[in-house]
Amino acid sequence: MEFSINEEQQAFMKSVFNFSKNEIYPLMEEFEKKGEFCWEAWKKMGEFGMMALPFPEEYGGANAGVLTTCLGMEALTRGGASGGLTLSWGAHTILCGVPIWLIGNEEQKKKYLPGIASGEKLGGFGLTEPNAGSDAASVQTTAVKKGDKYILNGTKMFITNGPIASQFVVIAVTDKKAGHFGISAFIVDADAPGFSIGKELDKMGNRTSTTSELIFEDCEVPAANLLGPEGMGFVVVGKTILEYERSCLLAAGLGGMENTLDESIKYAKERVQFNRPIAQFQAIQEKIANMKIAVEGARMALYRVAWMKDNNIPAMLEACLAKLFMSEVGLKVADDGVQIHGGYGYMREYPVERNYRDVKLGTIGAGTSEVQRQVIGKMLLKTKKKGAK
Amino acid sequence: MDFKLTAEQEKLRKSLSEFCAAEIGPRAAEVDEKAEFPAENWKKLAEQGVMALTVPEQYGGAGKDLATALTAISVIAEHCASTAEVVATSMLCAGKAIEIYGSEQLKGRILPELAKGCEIGALAVSEPGAGSDVSAIKTTAEKCGEEYILKGEKSYITNATVADGIVTLTKTGDSFTVFAAPKFAAGICVGAPARTLGMRGAVAANISFNDVNLGDNNILGGYGNGxxxxxxxxxxxxxxxxxxxxxxxxxxxxxxxxxxxxxxxxxxxxxxxxxxxxxxxxxxxxxxxxxxxxxxxxxxxxxxxxxxxxxxxxxxxxxxxxxxxxxxxxxxxxxxxxxxxxxxxxxxxxxxxxxxxxxxxxxxxxxxxxxxxxx
Missing domain, CATH: 1.20.140.10 (Butyryl-CoA Dehydrogenase, subunit A, domain 3)
Known part of the structure; x- marks a missing residue:
């Protein structure tokens, strides 16, 4: 075993951290308050190369590998980028960009990836529906082939970047009788006829990312925009993005935990009560210690998935484990952060307050904690009766 | 970055797992019930070369790294935690102290015996009045001519009842010094085994040093560096x-x-x-x-x-x-x-x-x- 991060990666993390602290963080408070996407921050991130990280160079990417992508996102959030901004990055880069990169044909990759890698063509991903969340295979949006087009009908729910994206990867049923193998993936341009955006949703946290319904009313999608083989969308997209989602997207969660810890340490050293900095009280120290233990555990779980993906080792169990562990301990870290800050931690101007609201999505998005346990448990345990097949 | 065990470590993990499942696990209940040092397990694991894992090759050991040793201890603990604890105490606590801080003479005499499992080590730091607060210990080592005279009591010392050598921390004036004391040194007295909630096979007992005479050669890491x-x-x-x-x-x-x-x-x-x-x-x-x-x-x-x-x-x-x-x-x-x-x-x-x-x-x-x- 070997747990080092090489010098190049360390330097990269440092530069991203400084970029985030100096260029991104100062923009966050205003947009957090307004609950709006911050295009200025997004543009800066694009210029810095954050959206290019995982993609091959020939499509404008940086070919950075999964671990380095994770390290970059970790540093971005630790530096103060809000959860909403990094969530937008995830929906764009990982949920929209990665499936096009890994499943798309040459034409699709050439058409879409450069705009995604530069950040100019914002992307999103449409799987969840009003009645299909964790039970993702129960999607009801349909796609019927008509000549050289597919006609899509249905509604997608809780779609990050919904109101502002240029294109979406959308999951729809092409053959209802075929179950899992009757679900396909499409690239849908936001200007496709019959496509519209539902009402923008007001969220507890991650407020600098925008969220909405997507509405498909006889929406026309060129057949050339079918992503992967017909009927294989759910299986292929699921397999492709799940491990990415539960590594690269989680990295921002780790950075968020580190940000909370950094802020709490700073505050505990500055805040004087009973004639001494509260850092000198054992009860505060214990919280700091527990936060650090959680951060390091989460780091191990995350880096392992990234390492496995970079080495082409299947990582489904480890990815679910990382997602489950990190999001659950993340709640406690965020809570301790606010508690250490006391009344100030309850105020909107303090980053720990934002982190507290942002972190809750972790146990819900990309499969609830319960779904992660279900998936891991199925891999670990035999649940059939003895003698049953 | 690399999250997997080396092929060699993986091989050891697998073979030791099989060995422990067959030889160690089945005796775990008995070890617990008897609340005695698991001599049979010790012997069998020594035959497997477990005690030699971290000892440098020049002293008859296998010279393996920490990760290898920890892998082995974890595997043993999966089958019998008490046995793992006595092995680890000897190999990693006492053994490492001798290996890193012992004189050449001390290492040459003790390490080969530890590696074979012929000798057992213990580490004695805690006292009735000093546990986590290490610097509050009261055991003293007073310099008398060429010799040091140790006085004091150590408590809850794993392997105390069976150890051939005891690594212990003493107060030497304003500083602290670590000694390796042979069990046969006059004045060392081991108390009755503590009756404990668990880990009963990793028998712990108090050790008292009643004017125990030790020489410079018994010091680990130099006088005052304890x-x-x-x-x-x-x-x-x-x-x-x-x-x-x-x-x-x-x-x-x-x-x-x-x-x-x-x-x-x-x-x-x-x-x-x-x-x-x-x-x-x-x-x-x-x-x-x-x-x-x-x-x-x-x-x-x-x-x-x-x-x-x-x-x-x-x-x-x-x-x-x-x-x-x-x-x-x-x-x-x-x-x-x-x-x-x-x-x-x-x-x-x-x-x-x-x-x-x-x-x-x-x-x-x-x-x-x-x-x-x-x-």
């Missing part, structure tokens, strides 16, 4: 606790998993009930994360990086998980777990020591926090 020496050795002690605790966590998981898969209720295995399945899943998750934290800390220690806070947090995580998992295991087994015939209750009792040994988790959290807060 606190630095013991701080370094504590990293090994805590990593050893990590390994035993992680073994206990896996043992609890294995017992719970096996029960959940075979016991049926409402017409299906317990494992098909969501709450049980999730509980067993959480056992795996926590054990797995703690295991990675242990290897990460060991890697830092091996490479001479600053590691005390990482060792501390790995130890807290491992021992908290051992206790949590042993509790979850009891819940999965319900009544069956309460039976003296079930390994669940032994695992439950054994786990408790883990948050105490090597510095309580309370004190380790302070170490972590003080590092974070730069206090």
């Amino acid at each position: 606190l630095a020496v013991i701080a370094d050795i504590f990293d090994y002690v805590r990593l050893n606790v990590c390994a035993v605790a992680n073994g206990i966590s896996v043992a609890a998981y294995n017992v719970a998993k096996n029960h959940a898969e075979t016991r049926e209720s409402f017409g299906k295995p317990l494992a098909a009930h969501q709450i049980v399945a999730f509980r067993v899943t959480d056992m795996h998750v926590d054990a797995d994360v703690s295991r990675m934290l242990m290897y990460n800390a060991a890697w830092k220690k091996q490479n001479g990086e600053k590691c005390a806070p990482f060792v501390a947090l790995a130890k807290v995580s491992a021992s908290d998980t051992a206790i949590k998992n042993s509790d979850r295991c009891m819940k999965v087994l319900a009544s069956a777990g309460l039976s003296a015939d079930s390994p669940a209750q032994r695992i439950y009792r054994d786990a408790r020591l883990m948050e105490i040994a090597g510095g309580t988790n309370d004190i380790l959290r302070q170490i972590i926090a003080r590092d974070q807060l730069e206090l």
Whole structure:
């Protein structure tokens, strides 16, 4: 075993951290308050190369590998980028960009990836529906082939970047009788006829990312925009993005935990009560210690998935484990952060307050904690009766 | 970055697992019940070369790294935590102190015997009035001409009843000094075995030093350097606790998993009930994360990086998980777990020591926090 991060990666993390602290963080408070996407921050991130990280160079990417992508996102959030901004990055880069990169044909990759890698063509991903969340295979949006087009009908729910994206990867049923193998993936341009955006949703946290319904009313999608083989969308997209989602997207969660810890340490050293900095009280120290233990555990779980993906080792169990562990301990870290800050931690101007609201999505998005346990448990345990097949 | 064991470590893990399943596990209940040093297990593991793992090759050892030793200790602990604890105490606590800080003469005499398993080591730091607060110890070593005279009492010393050599911390005026004392030295008196909740095979007893005469050659790491020496050795002690605790966590998981898969209720295995399945899943998750934290800390220690806070947090995580998992295991087994015939209750009792040994988790959290807060 070997747990080092090489010098190049360390330097990269440092530069991203400084970029985030100096260029991104100062923009966050205003947009957090307004609950709006911050295009200025997004543009800066694009210029810095954050959206290019995982993609091959020939499509404008940086070919950075999964671990380095994770390290970059970790540093971005630790530096103060809000959860909403990094969530937008995830929906764009990982949920929209990665499936096009890994499943798309040459034409699709050439058409879409450069705009995604530069950040100019914002992307999103449409799987969840009003009645299909964790039970993702129960999607009801349909796609019927008509000549050289597919006609899509249905509604997608809780779609990050919904109101502002240029294109979406959308999951729809092409053959209802075929179950899992009757679900396909499409690239849908936001200007496709019959496509519209539902009402923008007001969220507890991650407020600098925008969220909405997507509405498909006889929406026309060129057949050339079918992503992967017909009927294989759910299986292929699921397999492709799940491990990415539960590594690269989680990295921002780790950075968020580190940000909370950094802020709490700073505050505990500055805040004087009973004639001494509260850092000198054992009860505060214990919280700091527990936060650090959680951060390091989460780091191990995350880096392992990234390492496995970079080495082409299947990582489904480890990815679910990382997602489950990190999001659950993340709640406690965020809570301790606010508690250490006391009344100030309850105020909107303090980053720990934002982190507290942002972190809750972790146990819900990309499969609830319960779904992660279900998936891991199925891999670990035999649940059939003895003698049953 | 590399998260997997080397091929050699993996091979050792596998062969030792098979060995322990056949030879060590079946005796775990008996070891617990007798509350005696597991001599038979010790002998068999010595034959397997376990005691030689970390000893340098020039002293008859295998010269393996820390990760290899911790892997072996974890595997043994999966089958019998008491046995793992006595092995680790000798090999990693006493053995490392001799290897790193002993004179050439001392190393040449002791290490080959430790490697063969012919001698057993112990580490004696705690006293009736000083546990986590190490610098409060009262045992003294007074210089008299060429010799040092040790006076004092050490408490809860694992392997005390069987040890051939004792590594101990003493106060030498305003400073501290570590000695390696041979058991046969006149004036060493070992008390009755402590009656304990768990880890009964890792017998602990008090040791009193009644005017024990030792020479310069018995000093480890130089006169007056005791606190630095013991701080370094504590990293090994805590990593050893990590390994035993992680073994206990896996043992609890294995017992719970096996029960959940075979016991049926409402017409299906317990494992098909969501709450049980999730509980067993959480056992795996926590054990797995703690295991990675242990290897990460060991890697830092091996490479001479600053590691005390990482060792501390790995130890807290491992021992908290051992206790949590042993509790979850009891819940999965319900009544069956309460039976003296079930390994669940032994695992439950054994786990408790883990948050105490090597510095309580309370004190380790302070170490972590003080590092974070730069206090």
